[in-house]
Amino acid sequence: MVKNSDFEPYIVCFACNWCTYTGSDQAGVSRMQRPADVRIIRLMCSGRMEPRYAIEALKNGADGVIIGACHLGDCHYLEGNEKAVRRFSVFNKFIEEYGMNPKRFQFWHISASEGAEFTEHIKEYVSELKKIGPNSRKKIAAKEFKKLEEALIQ
Amino acid sequence: MxxxxxxxxxxxxxxxxxxxxxxxxxxxxxxxxxxxxxxxxxxxxxxxxxxxxxxxxxxxxxxxxxxxxxxxxxxxxxxxxxxxxxxxxxxxxxxxxxxxxxxxxxxxxxxxxxxxxxxxxxxxxxxxxxxxxxxxxxxxxQKVKVTQEALIVGAGITGMFAALDLANKYKVHLVERTPTIGGHMAQLDKTFPTMDCSACITTPKMVEVGRHPNIDLLTYSEIENVDLNVGNFDVQVRKKSRKINHLICTGCGACGEVCPITVPNEFDYNMGYRRAAYVPFPQAIPAQYTIDIDSCIECKLCVDACDVNAIDFNQEDEIIDLKVGSIIIATGNDIFDPSKLYRYGYQKYKNVLIAIEMERLLSSTGPTLGKVIRPSDHKTPRRIAFLQCVGSRDFHEDTHKYCSRVCCMYAMKQARQYKEKYPDSEVFIFYIDIRAFGKGYEEFYEIAAREYGINFIRGRIGDVFEKNDGSLIVRGNDSLLAEKYEIEVDMLILSTAIEARKDADVVGRFFGVQCSEDGMFMEAHPKLKPVDSLSMGVFIAGTCQAPRDIPDSVAQAKAAASSADNFMASGEVEIEPYYSMVQPEICSGCRSCIQLCPYDAISFDEITNTADINAIKCKGCGVCVASCPSNAIIQNHFTRNQILSEVRALKPWENYIIKN
Missing domain, CATH: 3.40.50 (Rossmann fold)
Structure with a gap:
C-alpha cells in the first residue's frame, strides 16, 4: 500500500463544451492554480456522456471521474443535462456494487463563468481522493496492458 | 490495391x-x-x-x-x-x-x-x-438559409443604434419592455464630458427609429419564447395590452387629464408622479398613451374623454410570431439598490438620494423642472456630497467587485451642473480613485477640481447620521491626509453601481446566452469576440454585457449590427456538422430516442421500421446517441469510437506502477 501523501490521484473529467469546458478555460485565463490531476475530455453536451466511458476510465485505473454539466435549466441543448442527471442518478450505486468507492464518480454542475468553483471543487475532490486512496484496478489494468502489448509483439 | x-x-x-x-x-x-x-x-x-x-x-x-x-x-x-x-x-x-x-x-x-x-x-x-x-x-x-430579418431586444441607446444601422439593409424588429424607447439615456439631463443635453441627442434618434420604414417597433412587449434554430430563429413576442388602440390614438392626452389615479412615475425614478393613463415623458416614442392596468380602477372617465374612441378595455395581450436570422441583445442594466448598505442610510434618511434621482432633479424635464430641492423640506441644499463606489469595487456580499466605470464621471458631471446652478454652494466628492479613462475625461476632472472648486476627499465614508433638521453628518477618514473628518451636508448622493438586470438569467436562457460571474451576459471571447455570444447568430451589446458609458455602448451597438449584418449577408450560414445519424441496419426500431430528442428531429420510418434523424433540425447534443440501446446512432466528430479511444489513450496506472 502506498502512503497517501505521495499518491497523486488521476482524474478524468468529461466536460460539456458550453459550460464546464469553458469554465475551465476561464479558470486558466484567470490563472487559478489547481492540482495537476485533471484530464479534460470535451463533449458537446453532458447528455452525450455514456456510462461506459466512465466505466472504461475507472477500469483503466482512474481514481476519479467527473461529469461537468450545465446547471439545470441552463442547457445549451434545452435539456441534455437533465437527461444526463437521470442517466447517471444510480451510477454511484452501480460502481459500489462492483466494489468501488461510490465517490470515485462525480456529477458536477459548473457554468461557463464558474472557473473559481471548478477549481475549488477539484481541490476538495483531490484531497478526498487522497483519503480514499488509489484505485485498486490500477495493477490489473497495468497487467492487462502488458499482456496486450506482448500479444501484439508476438 | x-x-x-x-x-x-x-x-x-x-x-x-x-x-x-x-x-x-x-x-x-x-x-x-x-x-x-x-x-x-x-x-x-x-x-x-x-x-x-x-x-x-x-x-x-x-x-x-x-x-x-x-x-x-x-x-x-x-x-x-x-x-x-x-x-x-x-x-x-x-x-x-x-x-x-x-x-x-x-x-x-x-x-x-x-x-x-x-x-x-x-x-x-x-x-x-x-x-x-x-x-x-x-x-x-451544412449550409442553412438565413432569414433576412433581425431582432433587437431592448431599445435603449444601444438597441436604437443597432436598429438604425441594420435597418438600412434588413427588416428589424425592435422589442422594448417599457412603453417608450430611449432607455436610461432618455432619463439623463446632460452627458459627460461635453455637457451636451442628453435629450437633444437622444430624441432625434428616437424619432428616427420610430419613423424608419424598416423598423418594426414593438414597445410594451416582452419575449415569450425563442426556438434557437441558427439563422432562422422562431421568436414569440407578447405585446402587452395597453387598453388603447394605437392605430387610432393621437396622443392628445385627454385621457391623462381626466384620469383620477396618481402613481409614482418610474421614468422620474419615483420622484414625480404620473396618471394611470400616461406617457412616461412628453417626448416618448411612440407618443400614444398607455393605461397602466395594475393601478387603473376602471372608472372609464377616459373612455368619455377620448374624442377618437381609441380606448378599448377589452383589448387583450397579443402574441406575435417572428422569424429572424440574427438577434442582438441590448437589454441594458439595472441600478444597484443601496438600501442593502444600511450605513449609508438610503431610504432611512430622506436626504440621501441615488445619482439617477439627482439626475432627474437636475433635469429641466424632471419633476422639479431642474430646480434641485432636498426631499425633506423642499429647500435648495447649499452643501452636497457625493459618495463614489456604492455597490461597486466592494468585496462584500450583495455588492460587486467590478468598477462600474461611469460613476466617477457622472458624479463630477452632476457636481458641475449643480455648481453652475448654485455657484455659492459647496460640493464634496468622496472617492477611492477617480477613474477618468475616456477621451476628454481627465480634462473634465481637471476643470471640475480647479475651476469649479469641487472638493475631492479620498476614502469611503464610514457613517452617515441625520440631524433633526434633516441635514446629514458624514464621518470618515481622509486616506491621503490620514485625518478623520466630520462634515455636515444638506444632501448626500450615492453614486450607485451598474448591475445586471434582475432577470438576466431568464432572458439569457431564451437565447442560449450564458451569464458571467457578475451576472451580466458573457461574450464569446473577452478580447476577440466582444459582441458575439456562444450562441451562433446571437450578439450582445451595451451595458447588458458589462458596465460602460454612452460612447462605448454606441460603439458596441455598431459592432453588433455589423456582426449581425455579416452573419446574414451571404444569405447562408455554415453550421458545425456535429449532427447524429441512425445506422438503419443496426436500429431495432425501439423508438426510445424519439421522445428524448428536444428538437423533434427524429422521425420513425414505418416501412423500414427504423428511426431517422433530420440533420438540419439536429443540433448535435448527442442525447440520442448515448441512450440508444443498440448503439445504432453515431454523432459526427464525437463518435463512440473517438471518445473511447480518448479514454483508452490514458494510462492512469502508469506513474503509479513506476513509483511502486
Whole structure:
C-alpha cells in the first residue's frame, strides 16, 4: 500500500463544451492554480456522456471521474443535462456494487463563468481522493496492458 | 490495391505560445514524447503556431504529402480551432481531420508552479488528441438559409443604434419592455464630458427609429419564447395590452387629464408622479398613451374623454410570431439598490438620494423642472456630497467587485451642473480613485477640481447620521491626509453601481446566452469576440454585457449590427456538422430516442421500421446517441469510437506502477 501523501490521484473529467469546458478555460485565463490531476475530455453536451466511458476510465485505473454539466435549466441543448442527471442518478450505486468507492464518480454542475468553483471543487475532490486512496484496478489494468502489448509483439 | 484502411499519419505541432506554455512545459521533452505516440508521423514545436509562419509550417507539411491529419497542442479549441481548420481547408484537406489539444488553459496556466504535473497533463492531452484525430472522418459543413430579418431586444441607446444601422439593409424588429424607447439615456439631463443635453441627442434618434420604414417597433412587449434554430430563429413576442388602440390614438392626452389615479412615475425614478393613463415623458416614442392596468380602477372617465374612441378595455395581450436570422441583445442594466448598505442610510434618511434621482432633479424635464430641492423640506441644499463606489469595487456580499466605470464621471458631471446652478454652494466628492479613462475625461476632472472648486476627499465614508433638521453628518477618514473628518451636508448622493438586470438569467436562457460571474451576459471571447455570444447568430451589446458609458455602448451597438449584418449577408450560414445519424441496419426500431430528442428531429420510418434523424433540425447534443440501446446512432466528430479511444489513450496506472 502506498502512503497517501505521495499518491497523486488521476482524474478524468468529461466536460460539456458550453459550460464546464469553458469554465475551465476561464479558470486558466484567470490563472487559478489547481492540482495537476485533471484530464479534460470535451463533449458537446453532458447528455452525450455514456456510462461506459466512465466505466472504461475507472477500469483503466482512474481514481476519479467527473461529469461537468450545465446547471439545470441552463442547457445549451434545452435539456441534455437533465437527461444526463437521470442517466447517471444510480451510477454511484452501480460502481459500489462492483466494489468501488461510490465517490470515485462525480456529477458536477459548473457554468461557463464558474472557473473559481471548478477549481475549488477539484481541490476538495483531490484531497478526498487522497483519503480514499488509489484505485485498486490500477495493477490489473497495468497487467492487462502488458499482456496486450506482448500479444501484439508476438 | 489494398482494401485495408490506410494508417493515419498525424502531425503534432506544439505551440510555445510565446512563454505562456514554454515556461511551464519543456518543449523538447513533449515534442520527443509526441513523436513516439502511435500514428504520429512527425512532431514539431514553434513559438506561435497561430501566426502566419506557424500556419505555413502546417501548410508545408500538408502539401509535402507526409501527413494527412493535424493535432495542434496549444490554447483552447474555442479560441483557435477555426484558424487551424482553415489551414487544412485551404490546402485541400478536410477540415475535420484536425484536433486541438488544450495545453494552455487546462495545463500550463493552471499549474504554473507544478511543471512536472503540467507536463503529465499536456502529454495526456496530446495523446488523447492523436487518438481522436486518428478516428476522425471527413465531414461537410451544412449550409442553412438565413432569414433576412433581425431582432433587437431592448431599445435603449444601444438597441436604437443597432436598429438604425441594420435597418438600412434588413427588416428589424425592435422589442422594448417599457412603453417608450430611449432607455436610461432618455432619463439623463446632460452627458459627460461635453455637457451636451442628453435629450437633444437622444430624441432625434428616437424619432428616427420610430419613423424608419424598416423598423418594426414593438414597445410594451416582452419575449415569450425563442426556438434557437441558427439563422432562422422562431421568436414569440407578447405585446402587452395597453387598453388603447394605437392605430387610432393621437396622443392628445385627454385621457391623462381626466384620469383620477396618481402613481409614482418610474421614468422620474419615483420622484414625480404620473396618471394611470400616461406617457412616461412628453417626448416618448411612440407618443400614444398607455393605461397602466395594475393601478387603473376602471372608472372609464377616459373612455368619455377620448374624442377618437381609441380606448378599448377589452383589448387583450397579443402574441406575435417572428422569424429572424440574427438577434442582438441590448437589454441594458439595472441600478444597484443601496438600501442593502444600511450605513449609508438610503431610504432611512430622506436626504440621501441615488445619482439617477439627482439626475432627474437636475433635469429641466424632471419633476422639479431642474430646480434641485432636498426631499425633506423642499429647500435648495447649499452643501452636497457625493459618495463614489456604492455597490461597486466592494468585496462584500450583495455588492460587486467590478468598477462600474461611469460613476466617477457622472458624479463630477452632476457636481458641475449643480455648481453652475448654485455657484455659492459647496460640493464634496468622496472617492477611492477617480477613474477618468475616456477621451476628454481627465480634462473634465481637471476643470471640475480647479475651476469649479469641487472638493475631492479620498476614502469611503464610514457613517452617515441625520440631524433633526434633516441635514446629514458624514464621518470618515481622509486616506491621503490620514485625518478623520466630520462634515455636515444638506444632501448626500450615492453614486450607485451598474448591475445586471434582475432577470438576466431568464432572458439569457431564451437565447442560449450564458451569464458571467457578475451576472451580466458573457461574450464569446473577452478580447476577440466582444459582441458575439456562444450562441451562433446571437450578439450582445451595451451595458447588458458589462458596465460602460454612452460612447462605448454606441460603439458596441455598431459592432453588433455589423456582426449581425455579416452573419446574414451571404444569405447562408455554415453550421458545425456535429449532427447524429441512425445506422438503419443496426436500429431495432425501439423508438426510445424519439421522445428524448428536444428538437423533434427524429422521425420513425414505418416501412423500414427504423428511426431517422433530420440533420438540419439536429443540433448535435448527442442525447440520442448515448441512450440508444443498440448503439445504432453515431454523432459526427464525437463518435463512440473517438471518445473511447480518448479514454483508452490514458494510462492512469502508469506513474503509479513506476513509483511502486
Amino acid at each position: 489494398s482494401l485495408e484502411k490506410p494508417k493515419p499519419r498525424v502531425a503534432v505541432y506544439i505551440c510555445h505560445c510565446g512563454k505562456n506554455i514554454a515556461d511551464v512545459i519543456d518543449m523538447d521533452e513533449i515534442t520527443e514524447y509526441a513523436k513516439h505516440i502511435p500514428n504520429v508521423a512527425l512532431a514539431k514545436n514553434y513559438k506561435f503556431m497561430c501566426s502566419n509562419a506557424g500556419q505555413d509550417l502546417i501548410a508545408e507539411d500538408l502539401r509535402s504529402g507526409k501527413i494527412d491529419r493535424v493535432v495542434v497542442a496549444a490554447c483552447s479549441p474555442l479560441m483557435h480551432e477555426e484558424t487551424y481548420r482553415r489551414v487544412l481547408r485551404e490546402n485541400n484537406f478536410n477540415e475535420f481531420f484536425f484536433e486541438q489539444a488544450n495545453i494552455r488553459e487546462h495545463a500550463s496556466w493552471v499549474n504554473l508552479r507544478d511543471h512536472k504535473g503540467a507536463m503529465e497533463i499536456a502529454k495526456d492531452h496530446v495523446k488523447m488528441a492523436v487518438a481522436k484525430v486518428s478516428n476522425d472522418r471527413p465531414l461537410i459543413r
